Amino acid sequence: MELEGAERAEGGVFALAALPHPPSAFRQAARHAALLHARGVVPLEGAPAVGAAGCPIRVGYVSNDFHNHATAMLMVGALEARNRERFHVTLYSYGRDDNSAMQQRVRAACDRFVDMRAVSLREMAERIRADGIDILVDLKGHTHDSRIGVFAYRPAPIQVAFLGFPGTCGADYIDYVIGDRWVTPLEHAPHYTEKIAQMPQCYQPNDLQRPFPEPATRGQWGLPADALVLGCFNQAYKIVPETFDSWMRILQAVPDSCLWLLEDNPQATANLRREAEARGVSARRLIFAPKAGFAKHLARLPLADLMLDNWPYNAHTTASDALWMGVPIVTYAGPTFASRVAASLLDAVGLPELICDSPAGYEATAIGLLRDRPRLERLRRHLREGRLHFPVFDGARFAAGLEGLYQRMAERARAGLPPEHLPAAPLN
Template sequence: FEPLLEAHHRDRVQVYGYGHFLNVDEVTTRLRGKFDYYCDIAALEDQAVAQQIRQDGIDILVDLAGHTAGNRLGVMALKPAPIQVTYLGHPDTTGMPQIDYRITDAHAESEQSRQCSTESLVDLPQGFLWYRPPENAPEVTDAPIVKNGYATFGSFNHQARINKNMIALWSKILQNMPDARFLLELCVGDDEAVKAAYLECFEFYGIPAERIDIHTLSTHEDHLACLGSVDVALDSYPYNSTTSTCEALWMGVPVVTLKGDLHCSRVGYSLLSQLSMEFLAVDTTDEYVTMATALACKPEAISQMRDSMRLRMSASVLCQGDVLARHMENAFEHMWSEWCHKASSPVG
């Protein structure tokens, strides 16, 4: 989101920010400075926030949280702006008639999700997401398969997105490749019981514990280095990863993802489409297993993708915030034009 703020042309849009942050850190402080005007609303009731927005004369109000924790949908329900939009934070419809539009793209929505959306969907032409690579990312190293002689798969998704069905799929891949290993990154600290539960689940599907490496997430630098220690990353389903997928790709690691009907199960497809790597986004669980297995059997292809991935990403719209900003501004201007046309049309 930060690069989008920076890239907006101020002769086209003026950006006001209303922040609900209970814990202020250096990122929060930095973001505040990117807005033309900023108001901290954490201590304000919904009515007071809505009144402030009306006083500020906001034309288009964009919600960035949806139904996630700490949201302020109560403000949106009061309709303080003539046009209200939801974007980025929540991977689905809000179900609120007070929100007019949801910003997305053609790859991120199925016919089913389009029919279920209460908002009008605005498809940005080259993807709805933008990624800024971390400055602390280590250099891309050689694919582990070259040194080890066997493939290493990995999952870097939040554990809330990992269910038994996912572990069953990953186990099928490992059964296809008896020498392969699996790295599972978890944010569980020193909770050995949780780690043991995951290992037991793999063992239930026929994969012994010695083939599974559980890595406990510590620092971001450690996480990025860990990404570089796998050959192929496997996305979660039905809730795809966003940031972890981008980070894996930046570390040169191809990501295999499974598409579904929900927006949250098509984000991987959306990201890969921006890199012209849609072939890694498959439609069925059988194709997921086949793609991961086939990819891991091609060390040269893995190495070629690894060596070229950062250049591919840097040259793509995924890493060009100014392109996304122009598309977003065009969308906002179209929304405003539509509203003005309706407002000026005679009633009846």
């Protein structure tokens, strides 16, 4: 029953990220979920210490997504580019074994891959303690099938939240949350129970080996040949009335445009069409794309002239996919981690002018771009030509930044100092 309660709480926290809310409410909800995960847990005896200076830092990652999943797709390039002499990496996996090419890459990129599907939380913690892990990293947070309760046993001297959950975990057993200047500015520290550790560039890793397929044709996806296509491939639960209002005003201001959305489920499709009509926009101007395999999805993205982000839960992986395929995205950066991810990505590809500080600014920026085709094409060319050189797609650069943070965490621990905020530092 305790696990059921924790699962319900984590589902509520994750859902809250997609709804307008004050950051203080998010922290409170996350704290409640973290306490449920820790209910009845007695931490392991003894206080583990970080290994001696000069020895490799032993990093462990906990997740059930080390297979053909977005987390693995994002992480694999950084894992492959890591410094193998200075960092020893173990993946603690409790997810499925799909033997996919992605899973094989992930396995090959680490020193050890430990299957933990059949063990209890305490047994996981005991194995991690026995392995002498210095820095234990949770890649799930309050998402489905999380095992964040393992961290309540305190199996490692330094415990970190990273990548899988856009916000505070609310747990006193997580020491740091890894972000960057955009998603976790230090002035937002009161919204976090963890100390903020900032990457020197965007916190989101990406894989330079991801496919770059030839673009599809508009006819293949039922798009009008001569219209301006505005795209958004986020799941329907991320679309809130305020965002949809802005989209409809943009469509009204640009009559030769249409909105290309993901066909998430029939009820959502019907609702969105109805709401467009209620706002004076023909439902025929909303075109829905079925879900597709990764390579097919990437191939269709350049058919959109411009991507429209949504808030308070931005495009995350879907934003980096669009930028990878040369499609600019307009975003509104709000007050929460989840509402600032696209801003971080845009800054990392040299397009900060597409980051807006209000819905009105968002609408004006999108409308201005759609009315200035030469400028829009310049932005697309900037992305196409810089794709292989932007920091956000450089796995080696990302690995160096992440390892720099891990080194700073370890040095503080060896000196007997408690966790503290780690502002972004330039790469050596």
